[in-house]
Amino acid sequence: MTASNPSLARVPCTIVTGFLGAGKTTLIRHLLETANGKKLAVIVNEFGDVGIDGEILKGCGIESCPEDNIVELSNGCLCCTVADDFAPALDKILARDVDHILIETSGLALPKPLVQAFQWPAIKGRVTVDGVVAVVDGPALAEGRVAHDHDALDAQRAADDSLDHDDPVEEVFEDQIACADLVIISKSDLLDADGAKLAGERIAASLPRAVSVVRASGGKVDASVLLGLGVGTEDDIDNRKTHHDDELDHDHDDFDSFVVAIPEITDPAALTARVVAASEVDDVLRVKGFASVAGKPMRLLVQGVGPRVSHHFDRPWKGDEPRTGALVVIGLKGFDRAAAEKALLG
Known part of the structure; x- marks a missing residue:
């Protein structure tokens, strides 16, 4: 009698990581719309008090991923809150009939500690990391940066010899790339040949091993490319070298x-x-959220990274839903909140 393989019963999970505004939610939304019959669930880890990304996905109305299959976790890094948040979220999802779980990390997340959480005894026997997908902002990389405004940060570093000269934003980006099993260059329609070459070179410089790189526009990547990688990344995590490997904790x-x-x-x-x-x-670094437009039955979704701001009506306001707007502003520690708020309120 052949022994059964316990990994066959485990639900595969795809971790989608990427910097602020890179296009993770757009990628996942397209994936939900083109799931090829798979029953999907999503865990969204937000940074800040408003669950914007979760709301975007819940507004899809997609049969393959009903609203109950979307779990939002906020005000915490998943890998720092395994017992309190991540494990219960998995419990909720695994109680339903799902074929695959998508985990959208916050733009500030370090993916390696999250992958390591899949080695926890209460988690390991039930789910596995099908693969880590890193979404990168093609136009930003072509401009030589991973966030819109590095000039202020560079000036601060140059003026203060006591500062660590490793840019934290760059470190987050490089750690995400180092853990990736697949890299998606988003917004490729905004890149010319030279820009695409520069973006590719920037990614290659952070890739310590052979990893497929796919260009995409509007988050349009086929489900067959993203799902079913079968890597079991948690079993190979020691080979993913990052800036934070010597740290017991991170923040x-x-x-x-x-x-x-x-x-x-x-x-x-x-x-x-x-x-x-x-x-x-x-x-x-990032502004995103919703607004109510007078006389319009639809909710306006707004997403901005630097001067690149997009908006569209994503779904009708619900009958019992207050037509209130909210924008979350994300930036480096110590940014001028009052100035940002004044700009948004006009």
Whole structure:
């Protein structure tokens, strides 16, 4: 009699990591829409008080991933809260009939500690890491950066000899790439040949091993490319060398966020201009959220990274839902909150 393989009963999980505004949620939303019959569930780990990314996914109305299959975790790094948050989230999902779990990390997350959490006895026998997918911002890399405004950070480092000269934003990016089993270059439609070459070179410089790199626009990557990698990354995690391997613990004290309530608007273009202005405040990395437009039955989704701001109506407001807007601002620790809020409120 042949012994059964316990890994066959484990539910595969794909960890989607990537820096702020790289396009993780867009990628996952497209994946949910083109799941090829797979029953999916999603764990979204937010940074900040507003579950924007979870709300974007819940607004999809996709049969393969109903709202109950989307679990939001906020105000905490998954790998730091395994017992309190991550394990219970898995319990909730595994109680349902799912074929594959997607985990969208916050843009500040270090993926290696999260992968290591899959070695916990209460987790290891039930799920496995099918693969780690790193989503990178193609246009930002082509410009030689992983966030919109590194100039202020570089000036601070140059002026203070006591500072660690390793840019924390760069370290997060490099750690995400070091753990990746697949790299997606997002927004490739915004890259010319030279920009694509520069982005590819930047990724290659952070890849210590052979990993497939795929270019994508609008998050459009086929499910067959993203799912079914079968890597079992948790069993190979010691080979993923990162900046933080010698640290017993890690934190995200280099970053901060706050939420701005947005009154009902009449002109989406004017709000876009205000988001751009807020993004130009020193050390602001990301602005995203929702707004209510007077006379419109649909909710306006707004996402901004530096001067690149997009907006579209994502779903109708629900009958019992207050038509209130909110934008979360994420930046480096110590950024000028008052200036960002003033810019957003006009």
